[in-house]
Amino acid sequence: MIRKFTSAAKAMLGAMALLLMFTTSVLAQDKSAEGLTKLNDYMKAQLSLNDSQYAKVNDVNRVFVQKANENEKSNANKLDKAKKVKALEADRDTKLQSVLTKEQYKIFIANRAENTKKLKALLPEKK
Numbered sequence: 001m002i003r004k005f006t007s008a009a010k011a012m013l014g015a016m017a018l019l020l021m022f023t024t025s026v027l028a029q030d031k032s033a034e035g036l037t038k039l040n041d042y043m044k045a046q047l048s049l050n051d052s053q054y055a056k057v058n059d060v061n062r063v064f065v066q067k068a069n070e071n072e073k074s075n076a077n078k079l080d081k082a083k084k085v086k087a088l089e090a091d092r093d094t095k096l097q098s099v100l101t102k103e104q105y106k107i108f109i110a111n112r113a114e115n116t117k118k119l120k121a122l123l124p125e126k127k
Contacts, residue, residue, distance in 0.1 A: 047104040056099040
């Protein structure tokens with residue numbers, strides 16, 4: 001038996017779908033923000049950042065993660081995405097170099113592999 005949906009039922013289904021999409025989006029943003037905080041806290045401990053440096057590193061990392069997420073979601077091919085990530089990393093390194101002391105930057109470079117793992121956790125999963 002086929003039932004016809006009334007306008008109210010259709011509106012209700014539409015509203016539920018929108019709520020589900022919004023909730024999923026908010027949860028993804030929360031996860032990304034939580035991961036970014038963990039990364040910044042890790043770097044603060046690793047590099048002995050002062051409060052001013054922490055705020056600047058947070059800004060640099062936030063912009064990097066946002067652009068890397070956009071790049072990962074783009075329709076570009078793998079080679080173009082890899083080139084873009086390299087450019088983003090170079091830009092991030094330049095910005096971090098201006099925030100960190102020479103000693104802190106040396107430590108950052110020495111721990112690049114671990115930092116990269118933490119950053120990859122913030123990017124959307126590849127399909």
